[in-house]
Amino acid sequence: MLSIQGRHALAKLMLPFFFVLAIGLIMLGLTRRQAVDSLRMRLADGLTPAYQLLTAPETAFAHLRQTVTGLTDIAGENARLRAENQKLRRWYNVAVALADENAQLKASLHWIPDNAPNFVSGHALRDAGGLYGRSVLLAVGENHNIVPGDVALDASGLLGRVTETGARTVRILMINDDASRIPVMLTASRGNAIMAGDGSPYPRLIYYAQDNRPVEGERVVTGEQPAPDGHEHGAFAGMPGGLVVGTVHYLRPGTPVVVPEASLDHPDIIRVFNYMSADHAGPEAPGRVRLMPPMPVAPELPFVPFQKPTKGQG
Numbered sequence: 001m002l003s004i005q006g007r008h009a010l011a012k013l014m015l016p017f018f019f020v021l022a023i024g025l026i027m028l029g030l031t032r033r034q035a036v037d038s039l040r041m042r043l044a045d046g047l048t049p050a051y052q053l054l055t056a057p058e059t060a061f062a063h064l065r066q067t068v069t070g071l072t073d074i075a076g077e078n079a080r081l082r083a084e085n086q087k088l089r090r091w092y093n094v095a096v097a098l099a100d101e102n103a104q105l106k107a108s109l110h111w112i113p114d115n116a117p118n119f120v121s122g123h124a125l126r127d128a129g130g131l132y133g134r135s136v137l138l139a140v141g142e143n144h145n146i147v148p149g150d151v152a153l154d155a156s157g158l159l160g161r162v163t164e165t166g167a168r169t170v171r172i173l174m175i176n177d178d179a180s181r182i183p184v185m186l187t188a189s190r191g192n193a194i195m196a197g198d199g200s201p202y203p204r205l206i207y208y209a210q211d212n213r214p215v216e217g218e219r220v221v222t223g224e225q226p227a228p229d230g231h232e233h234g235a236f237a238g239m240p241g242g243l244v245v246g247t248v249h250y251l252r253p254g255t256p257v258v259v260p261e262a263s264l265d266h267p268d269i270i271r272v273f274n275y276m277s278a279d280h281a282g283p284e285a286p287g288r289v290r291l292m293p294p295m296p297v298a299p300e301l302p303f304v305p306f307q308k309p310t311k312g313q314g
Contacts (some may be wrong), residue, residue: 095190134177157261188218202257
């Protein structure tokens with residue numbers, strides 16, 4: 001055991017000793033470089049198992065983390081592939097229906113109607129007034145010859161119908177207004193339904209056959225129904241069938257709606273088509289009851305007073 005004085009003396013000698021040792025090692029490395037490199041590599045080879053033992057837990061943990069991450073990625077990839085597969089099945093059905101419709105349209109390209117409807121173009125004016133919650137004013141200029149019941153379309157599809165006319169503007173009732181009810185046809189399922197506006201951007205589909213429900217993604221066009229006179233008219237008098245409306249979408253199970261092709265939120269250029277025939281005066285205003293024609297009155301007969309038979313008369 002060293003005394004306290006000896007320890008202090010030894011502590012003072014450690015720094016010069018290590019300094020001289022470092023200088024000596026440097027000089028040895030410069031003069032005997034091959035020997036020093038060989039000694040260093042032998043020392044590294046001898047300590048390799050210790051290094052491996054120290055890094056083994058870290059390597060195992062990294063491998064485990066990579067395995068777990070790979071399994072999570074595989075599960076997510078499988079879920080994404082299943083969702084894409086379902087989406088592809090739905091769009092395959094829609095593509096088949098569109099191919100059928102395209103073939104029918106190509107077959108009818110040679111037919112051009114002689115009495116093509118007249119139309120008037122105009123710019124939509126932002127207006128929140130009027131009797132309806134979803135309507136727009138259209139600036140059409142003077143001498144427009146537009147009447148209530150004419151059909152309004154933009155470049156993509158059906159917007160609505162004319163309800164009021166003025167000298168330079170007309171009001172269009174949009175298809176998503178609460179008062180809008182339009183019979184439509186579903187191109188894929190070949191079913192009929194009523195498209196009812198409810199004030200939201202997506203009109204609802206109601207009154208469709210429960211055994212022939214609308215298909216997600218199928219196209220919706222205006223339907224055709226027989227009028228009382230036996231002729232074919234559109235959703236109402238003056239609206240033909242086959243006008244593009246939109247596509248079917250389910251906001252939630254059992255609630256099909258129509259995603260309109262037309263821009264209902266920000267309409268700009270609108271065309272109003274006059275499909276009205278000469279024997280139709282336009283649709284009745286919502287809520288108005290059509291008056292019944294007067295009943296025919298039987299011709300009056302001359303009044304003959306009753307006479308009591310006398311005796312001797314049969």
